[in-house]
Amino acid sequence: MIYTVTFNPAIDYIVRMDKFVAGATNRVNYEQVLGGGKGINVSIVLKNLGLDSTALGFISGFTGKEIIRQLHGFGCQSDFIELPNGFSRINVKIKTAEQETEVNGQGPDIPQEAIDELFAKLDKLTAGDTLVLAGSIPKSLPDDIYEKIMAKLENRGINIVVDATKNLLLNVLKYHPFLIKPNNHELAEMFNVTLNSHDDIIFYAKKLQELGAKNVLISMGKDGAILVDQNGSTIHSPVPKGKLVNSIGAGDSMVAGFLTGYYETGDFKRAFYMGVATGSASAFSENLATRPEVEALLKTLI
Numbered sequence: 353m354i355y356t357v358t359f360n361p362a363i364d365y366i367v368r369m370d371k372f373v374a375g376a377t378n379r380v381n382y383e384q385v386l387g388g389g390k391g392i393n394v395s396i397v398l399k400n401l402g403l404d405s406t407a408l409g410f411i412s413g414f415t416g417k418e419i420i421r422q423l424h425g426f427g428c429q430s431d432f433i434e435l436p437n438g439f440s441r442i443n444v445k446i447k448t449a450e451q452e453t454e455v456n457g458q459g460p461d462i463p464q465e466a467i468d469e470l471f472a473k474l475d476k477l478t479a480g481d482t483l484v485l486a487g488s489i490p491k492s493l494p495d496d497i498y499e500k501i502m503a504k505l506e507n508r509g510i511n512i513v514v515d516a517t518k519n520l521l522l523n524v525l526k527y528h529p530f531l532i533k534p535n536n537h538e539l540a541e542m543f544n545v546t547l548n549s550h551d552d553i554i555f556y557a558k559k560l561q562e563l564g565a566k567n568v569l570i571s572m573g574k575d576g577a578i579l580v581d582q583n584g585s586t587i588h589s590p591v592p593k594g595k596l597v598n599s600i601g602a603g604d605s606m607v608a609g610f611l612t613g614y615y616e617t618g619d620f621k622r623a624f625y626m627g628v629a630t631g632s633a634s635a636f637s638e639n640l641a642t643r644p645e646v647e648a649l650l651k652t653l654i
């Protein structure tokens with residue numbers, strides 16, 4: 353079974369307007385309310401591609417109920433821990449033709465008993481399971497929480513995927529995650545460098561491998577992606593042709609596509625192209641990628 357963990361799920365309130373002026377009253381001409389957060393997006397796209405998963409994490413309040421309602425609407429399973437306090441955050445994504453502005457909520461505090469409950473659920477995972485740890489964690493938690501989860505699950509034959517930034521990611525590398533997916537900006541930030549070429553990106557992706565990651569997938573938005581896999585092969589792919597509509601969740605879709613390609617074929621090259629096609633299929637659509645959209649783009653890549 354695949355499990356995803358979202359520590360800080362969100363309602364994504366996506367609005368479009370001609371122009372956004374800070375300090376003024378702005379009126380939208382399009383709005384959408386989507387249940388999200390990185391792990392939840394991964395679960396939705398996995399389901400769209402034909403793979404079952406169980407979404408874990410913490411949920412709270414009226415927004416939490418809506419997130420679960422939408423997730424179940426996609427046919428996904430969930431086993432969230434309901435917090436007694438606060439409400440799951442609302443993340444506002446403001447889009448104009450020129451720019452995207454995000455205002456992400458902070459989310460509820462997570463008490464120690466709720467963390468213990470999550471650890472008890474994770475303790476039931478067995479060899480052959482996959483665990484996707486994705487997204488930021490609320491301010492109330494220490495930034496070694498992913499590390500603690502991985503330490504507990506070490507040597508149990510569980511494939512762990514981590515999609516996180518900075519220390520949250522760097523601290524888990526010694527536990528040999530199966531897959532990590534920083535974007536090129538996050539990679540540069542981690543090493544405090546400027547990345548000027550694909551060779552630079554490959555060099556630092558390999559450094560992440562030296563630090564312990566097995567497969568390193570670097571996403572580069574409209575410039576495609578690079579994979580350095582556990583067998584030492586490196587592949588680059590541009591994105592397929594299409595029109596950008598909404599890139600929110602493109603990275604999560606890429607993770608879901610990679611896992612689907614890998615579990616269907618055991619082939620990293622196929623997994624990589626499936627990841628790129630799935631990321632782009634989401635970027636080219638208002639909603640997260642569907643299987644027919646992914647298959648259509650995949651044909652243009654390989």
Ligand SMILES: Nc1ncnc2c1ncn2[C@@H]1O[C@H](COP(=O)(O)OP(=O)(O)OP(=O)(O)O)[C@@H](O)[C@H]1O
Nearest residue numbers: 535571572573574576591601602603628631632635
């Ligand atoms: N403008 C775009 N055009 C085509 N494909 C895109 C575009 N943006 C993203 N993608 C696809 O999605 C993949 C992941 O995108 P990106 O690098 O933006 O991830 P990310 O930064 O993790 O995104 P997010 O945090 O918004 O989910 C890219 O490698 C590419 O395949």
Ligand SMILES: O=P(O)(O)OC[C@@]1(O)O[C@H](CO)[C@@H](O)[C@@H]1O
Nearest residue numbers: 362388389390443487488600601
């Ligand atoms: O604050 P985090 O957890 O880093 O990111 C949260 C978020 O931006 O990520 C998803 C897109 O990847 C959205 O559904 C959600 O709003």
